[in-house]
Amino acid sequence: MPGEAVTLQLGPYAGSAGAHWWGLQAAALRRPAEATELRSSALLRPAQAPGGREGHAPRLVALELKGGAGALGTGGAGAEAPVTWNGAVAAYLERGPGGASAARDSGSRAGSGAARGPAPAPSPLAAAQDVPSGRNVQLWSHHRNVQLHPKSLYVIRQYMHDGDCGCLEAFAQGEGLLQDPACMEEVEDRLHYFTEECDSLQGFQVLCDLHNGFSGVGAKVTELLCDEYPGKGILSWGLTPALSSVADCQRSAYRLMNTALGVVHLSAHSSLFCPLSLSGSLGLKPQPPVTFPYLSYDASLSYHSSAILAAALDTLTVPYRLSSSQGSILHLAETLNFSGRKVAAAWASVPFPALHGSSLPDALCTHQDVPWKLLASCRERKGSSCFAQSVVLRGLGKDRPGSSAGGQPRSPLHACESTEHVLQHYLHSACPGAFSTSHVLEQPCYTPAPYPQFFSPRLSREGFLLDQAPRSSPAAVESIPVLAALRSAPVLHTLLYGLYKDLQKLNTRRCASFFSAGVEQEDFQEALHKLRTLSQCYEAELEAEESEGEADSD
8 A cells, every 4th residue: 555645835825725625635534434435644644633632634844935824824933823713613604685694504513513612713714714705815824724733834934925025936036945054954854754754655745836936946845855755756736826916027927937947847856747727828928717617716816716726636636545546646647757748737627517316427428528627727729639647536426337227228338337437438438549547436525614615506515416506595515526637638738838939939138137046047048948848748740740830930
């Protein structure tokens, strides 16, 4: 059985996605009868919860800037702050007519939880339970609902989280932090604490902001992991907000350069790297963010967009967390990273659209095209192909393979003997010639507060489609089925080569302050060359001919 993984969380947006992700795992653990398919010990460690109860905490090293972790980071480099919301109360707040607040009960357990004692003291997390907006949730620590070990949080005090000056905005600034012996010693000490308590370390997950100076931090962290832990899997995720708050041209250029350098360095030092964003584009030309048919999220809120990415992460990482599988981070990476393809793209359907009680073949047969969205900041061509993929579908139940009793199967999918065969057959039809691995889980993705309630009123409590929207106020969605995939595909040529072409258009002489932080022009040009070479690994035949024509015209 593969062992434990240690997670590194680098930057505010990565922190927001991480906080939601740990919350999703904590919600699953509160349903022990249904949480046997996944090994909690893969990512979580035993810890004492408030009141002396046994609990779990993430095996986590998080780096944040001064002011970026709120009260959690005020007591020193790793100080723990009490969690005032522990999930026992499941009543959400919802604005009623005239602005009044009304309690929205998410199940009978809400009443029993509320009766156990006095309500917790007001905290920033209350804003996360203000379902319609969530606009008061500014920091990831505001919607954190799990304990952190005192060794988990390291606050970098040389830079401010917010403001017009003193920000970590350039790749070289991030690299420079880990060239400081004191900072490097702190990071290594925390890493060693968590790795040395592991019985069998399988590797590392790195959640890293890609658009700011944390891309440089991620570059040095993954280089450190690669050097100190040879043979261990390193799966890196480069996260970018759905909408950029940057309006001026210089900072847009910084964002573009940070992203390119981050992609090149993180992919070089990782077993596999995946850019992850709801943004429509990483390049100079803005594109509308990704939309989902049964979500009404506010793309300007990190609290919202990072919650969707967390549901995708919780599903994409299933292969090395399964109780019944020998798969590891390294195994997952090796199914996708052959032929120099160290970058993968993510697709997800959040939630996966299915009617309540429908079998897996019934649900899949209603979709001629796979109903997922690309989470890689570029537009996918219709019917695009795929070299290899790892697919996970969860929350539809494994006890209904869907065969027709006493008659001919309605479709080839209905003739399959198991849900695993159903999904494999569907993927083979949708992506002929691709190497596919797949997993089907009965356990859904659980979504209690502080996960935002931005779901369509057409969804039931279990996240399934209703025949029609209810006339009364809809019930809170407590769980959702999710379909997600990591894929090595030609669309990555579109992403990487597009990023390269945008950088070619930049007049880098106007970005003197970016280079004065420590990146040499020569090194930057070498990174651009590596980015173009990396993009060529994903060319399909037609795209190869197009790029050759573009190269001739340059």
